[in-house]
Amino acid sequence: MKVESSDGETGTVISLPPAVFPTAKAPATGGESEREEEELFVPPLNFAMVDNGVFRSGFPSFANFSFLQSLGIRSIVYLCPEPYPEANVEFLKANGIGLYQFAIEGTQHRTGCLVGCLRRLQRWCLSSIFDEYQRFAAAKARVSDQRFIELFDVSSLKHFPLSCSCSNR
Amino acid sequence: MKVESSDGETGTVISLPPAVFPTAKAPATGGESEREEEELFVPPLNFAMVDNGVFRSGFPSFANFSFLQSLGIRSIVYLCPEPYPEANVEFLKANGIGLYQFAIEGTQHRTGCLVGCLRRLQRWCLSSIFDEYQRFAAAKARVSDQRFIELFDVSSLKHFPLSCSCSNR
Known part of the structure; x- marks a missing residue:
């Protein structure tokens, strides 16, 4: 499936409406060893900030979910014709993120x-x-x-x- | 001079402190022809948004000044050992932009x-x-x-x- 490809962007723009969101994680307050044990964030492939509250990336997988949570996004624009995978739909539901699909054909x-x-x-x-x-x-x-x-x-x-x-x- | 090279980034990070800045240009309110005649923005080479209020780019030239104005930046971090060109210093002065130079050697x-x-x-x-x-x-x-x-x-x-x-x- 195209949406499962690992070659970069397959049609996902993640947008953050202009509002203030709490961080998903508070800054580390513990000792160094505690901090070192903290999870690293894994941004989706080709992730970048486009403008204030607007991000771009390739299709996110499970590994990217905690990073996406840290951004506090409220909606995802999905540009592929393929159905959105169930695991991702569940993640969106659990985090109150809206999905907007526009099935675009004929572009690389x-x-x-x-x-x-x-x-x-x-x-x-x-x-x-x-x-x-x-x-x-x-x-x-x-x-x-x-x-x-x-x-x-x-x-x-x-x-x-x-x-x-x-x-x- | 390195700072005049056109091969991308030569060590400039443009940062915008967390505050609200007015846009340098108001949205067009005239007719279509008026809008078409409006100047296009020319971002510096390798320009991108790094995070809220933080941008990166190659060394800006005169062609990029109106774009930089539109961002409302308040400070520029310059990472090259070469002196900052006089024309750029004048632009910074005229726009109240601070310059912070850190002469970094030994990196590409x-x-x-x-x-x-x-x-x-x-x-x-x-x-x-x-x-x-x-x-x-x-x-x-x-x-x-x-x-x-x-x-x-x-x-x-x-x-x-x-x-x-x-x-x-």
Whole structure:
């Protein structure tokens, strides 16, 4: 299944609404040995922060769940046509995380396309958008995806804020 | 000069203290043609968001100044031994941005090392830290840098918050 592939992003954007969430784990207060025994976080493949409260990553597995909890995310946007695996659905339910599935076909790098269109809205120049796309797509980079980003019509969304990087909403 | 090189990151981390900053540009309110004529933003090479209010990038040039303004940054951490160029100093002065220079020698990818050490503090597993390091270092990736990140002693900083991704401070 595509969603089980381990080659990076398969179409998941994790978004955090603009609100304050408690940390899942409090900072360590014990001694050094206690801290050393603490679990390490395992971010999903290709994990990165896109903007305030918006993250991107490959499809998360069980190993990533505690990291996702630490982010305090409230919703996940899933871009693959395949059904969301039951174990992940259970994790979302247990943590009050909403799932929004948009089955996108015909692109090699769905998350990269979505982030690229967001950058168009933020008025990034195309060379910077493509640089970011290629950094995450690596071997999956496709000219057709970049053409899609370039031709994405932002005119209907012209009242979208130009950038949200500077606001700590 | 290294700081003028165009091959990606040369040691700049741009940080935004946890406070609310106004956007440098208000959203477009005019017609479509007006919006189309608006300037596009040119982020510095290898620009990315590291965490809330913390950004990374290669050395910024004049073309990047309006983008940096839009972020509302308050300080820049500069990791190269070379003097900061006068044009950039003027830009910082005009925008009330502080400059903090730490002349780091003997690493191929200074910003990547610094971000890697931050990820150690955030308790990311090493495979994820190295994956992120390599994504930005590309051809400049060095095993010695990754060894530095691995051996970085976080015990003296054990009271550092494990993760700040979830807080919108």
